[in-house]
Amino acid sequence: MAEITARSVARDAGHPGPTLLERFRRNQPWWLLPISVVAVLGGFGLYALVSVFIFRPGEIGPYLSPFWSPKIGDNGKLFGPFPGAAFILLSPLAFRGTCYYYRKAYYRSFFWDPPACALGELRHRKYRGESKLPMALNNLHRFTLYVAVVILGFLWYDALTAFNNPATGKWGFGLGSAILVVNVVLLSGYTFSCHSLRHLAGGGLDCYSTARLGTLRNRAWRGLTVLNGRHPMWAWVSLFSVLLADVYIRMLQAGWFADPHIGF
Ligand code: FES
Numbered sequence: 001m002a003e004i005t006a007r008s009v010a011r012d013a014g015h016p017g018p019t020l021l022e023r024f025r026r027n028q029p030w031w032l033l034p035i036s037v038v039a040v041l042g043g044f045g046l047y048a049l050v051s052v053f054i055f056r057p058g059e060i061g062p063y064l065s066p067f068w069s070p071k072i073g074d075n076g077k078l079f080g081p082f083p084g085a086a087f088i089l090l091s092p093l094a095f096r097g098t099c100y101y102y103r104k105a106y107y108r109s110f111f112w113d114p115p116a117c118a119l120g121e122l123r124h125r126k127y128r129g130e131s132k133l134p135m136a137l138n139n140l141h142r143f144t145l146y147v148a149v150v151i152l153g154f155l156w157y158d159a160l161t162a163f164n165n166p167a168t169g170k171w172g173f174g175l176g177s178a179i180l181v182v183n184v185v186l187l188s189g190y191t192f193s194c195h196s197l198r199h200l201a202g203g204g205l206d207c208y209s210t211a212r213l214g215t216l217r218n219r220a221w222r223g224l225t226v227l228n229g230r231h232p233m234w235a236w237v238s239l240f241s242v243l244l245a246d247v248y249i250r251m252l253q254a255g256w257f258a259d260p261h262i263g264f
Contacts (some may be wrong), residue, residue: 022025030115030116030119031116033108033109033116034108034109034112034116034259035109037105037109037110038110039110039131040236040239041102041105041109041110044239044243047243047246048067048089050085051065051067051085051246051250052067052068052083052085052089053083053086055057055250057071057083057085058085058246058249058250058252058253059071059249060249060252060253060261061159061165061166061167061176061235061252062162062163062164062165062166062174062176062177063162063176063248063249063252063259064158064176064249065245065246065249065250066155066158066180066183066187066242066245066246067085067088067089067242067246068083068084068085068088069088069151069154069155069158070083070088070151070154072087072088088151091144091147091148091151092148092151092179092242094144094147095141095144095145095147095148096098096235097138098138098139098140098141098144099138099141099194099235100130100141100195100196101231101232101235101260102189102235103138106248115220122201130140130166141196141197142200145191145194145196145197145241148191151192152184152187152191154185155183155184156184156188158180158184159177159180159181159183159184162174162176162177162180162181163177170263171263172260172261172262172263173261173263174259174260174261174262175259175260176248176249176252176259176260176261177226179241179244179245179248180245182241182242182244183238183241184247186234186237186238186241187238187241187242189227189230189234189237189238190194190231190234190235190238192224193224193227193228193229193230193234194227194228194231195225195231198221198224198225198228201217201220201224202217202218202220202221203220205217228255
């Protein structure tokens with residue numbers, strides 16, 4: 001007699017059953033995910049602070065690090081010791097910090113609130129949700145989205161102008177320009193898969209056919225819904241691409257190697 005498993009039951013019921021990733025996760029101890037999130041998010045936060053406050057401005061040739069875009073202040077300095085990038089950093093920090101997906105990730109991993117499904121709360125304080133400060137600040141997410149869209153515009157500008165070398169005025173294609181383009185595409189995926197944006201497009205409507213610009217909003221909502229289904233994926237890949245773009249520019253600045261390019 002064939003063995004009865006969760007997968008065979010799901011298959012008989014016409015459901016594809018758990019994916020490879022889901023089965024992998026199920027077989028791991030519950031603490032692996034929270035610890036990984038703490039390591040990755042904590043490591044990224046530390047790197048961002050070092051890159052902005054300790055390293056020099058992340059710019060070389062036609063390439064500008066996403067941490068330093070848009071360029072503000074004189075030679076990276078704005079107020080005394082504070083580089084312009086420190087102020088720019090506030091925008092992605094607020095956007096990601098109040099993101100619905102990241103909230104789940106860091107509530108579980110940093111605050112153990114609770115640390116995983118089917119586990120009780122490890123802290124037994126009175127639960128206040130997001131009705132009191134500082135967690136109430138998470139309700140500002142939709143406003144941080146507006147700022148993030150503006151910053152995204154600057155990043156697209158940087159990625160496209162990275163094909164033009166300011167020293168020679170010539171156009172070309174380098175590994176750095178490819179990295180910046182991939183980065184801004186992934187950041188666009190993250191920004192446009194935002195739950196708040198999807199709600200803005202059509203989430204608050206009861207009936208598209210009677211709403212102003214209803215057809216257009218319905219199309220936008222459908223498109224954003226496709227992106228939104230993979231919001232956690234966009235969140236992580238865009239985080240890594242920002243890191244990669246900055247590290248690559250730092251390596252060029254340090255003279256470790258020359259940017260492989262054609263046409264410049
Ligand atoms: S919900 Fe994650 S960016 Fe808006």
